[in-house]
Amino acid sequence: MFSPIDWFRLFMAALFILPIVTVIRESGYYLVATLLRGENKKLIVGSGPILFAIPTVEVRRYFFMYSWMEYDELKPKNRFWHGLIYCSPIIMTGSIAFIANALVLEGVLPDNIFWTTFIFYCFYYVLFDVIPVYLPDGQPTNGRAIFDLIWHGERSDFKRKREDNKKSDNQRSYTEAQEETMQNRDQDDKERSDHTNPSSDNSDVGKDTNFTETQKKTKENRDRDEAVRRDHTDP
Structure with a gap:
C-alpha cells in the first residue's frame, strides 16, 4: 500500500x-x-x-x-x-x-x-x-x-538503411521468382491439357474433363490463394 x-x-x-x-x-x-x-x-x-x-x-x-x-x-x-x-x-x-x-x-x-x-x-x-x-x-x-x-x-542509421534496402531487394526478387514459377506452372497445365485431350480446342469444357472433381477443386482453391497472395505482394 x-x-x-x-x-x-x-x-x-x-x-x-x-x-x-x-x-x-x-x-x-x-x-x-x-x-x-x-x-x-x-x-x-x-x-x-x-x-x-x-x-x-x-x-x-x-x-x-x-x-x-x-x-x-x-x-x-x-x-x-x-x-x-x-x-x-x-x-x-x-x-x-x-x-x-x-x-x-x-x-x-x-x-x-x-x-x-x-x-x-x-x-x-x-x-x-x-x-x-x-x-x-x-x-x-x-x-x-x-x-x-x-x-x-x-553508424547504426547507415547499417539499418543498408539492411532495409537488402531486405527490399530480396523481397522483390522473391516475388519475381514466384511470378515466374506460377507462369511456368500454368504453361505446364495448358500443355498437359493439350496432351491428355487433343480433340479439345482449349475450351473450358475440355479443360474440365482432364481433371477429376478433387483435382478441379484443388486447382480452384490454389488459383484463389494465388489471387489473394498477388493482392498482398503487389498492392
Whole structure:
C-alpha cells in the first residue's frame, strides 16, 4: 500500500527528479556537440507549447515529460567522434551519479529521499543506455550505436538503411521468382491439357474433363490463394 510518504516521493520523482536527470543526460549530447561544432544544435526540455527559449535551449510547458537534443552534422565525421557523441550521455549521467553517491556516503549530502531517488534514476538511465538493442521504433540505444560503430564499422542509421534496402531487394526478387514459377506452372497445365485431350480446342469444357472433381477443386482453391497472395505482394 502507498503511504503518504510514497505519494510524495512519486510526485517529487515525476515532477522534479526525472526532468533534472533527463536534462543532465541530454546535456552530455549538448556539451559534446558544442565541442565538435555541431550545427543547429538545440536542447529541448519538455513537450507541448513553448514557455521560453534562449539560443540553443528551449523549455516547454510540460517540462517533466520528455527532453531531447537536436543537432545536424558534426564537423569531424570519423568514427571516434561519432562514438564520443553516443557515449556522452552515459558519461555525463554516470559521472553525476557516482559523484552524488560518493558525497552521500561521505555525509556531504544528506541521505534523504531526494538524493537516493536522484541517484537511482541516474543509474537507471545509464543502465538502459548501455544495453545494445534497437528500440521498437527502430532507433538504436546509445549502447547499440556504439556497438555498431566498433563491430560493424558504421553508424547504426547507415547499417539499418543498408539492411532495409537488402531486405527490399530480396523481397522483390522473391516475388519475381514466384511470378515466374506460377507462369511456368500454368504453361505446364495448358500443355498437359493439350496432351491428355487433343480433340479439345482449349475450351473450358475440355479443360474440365482432364481433371477429376478433387483435382478441379484443388486447382480452384490454389488459383484463389494465388489471387489473394498477388493482392498482398503487389498492392
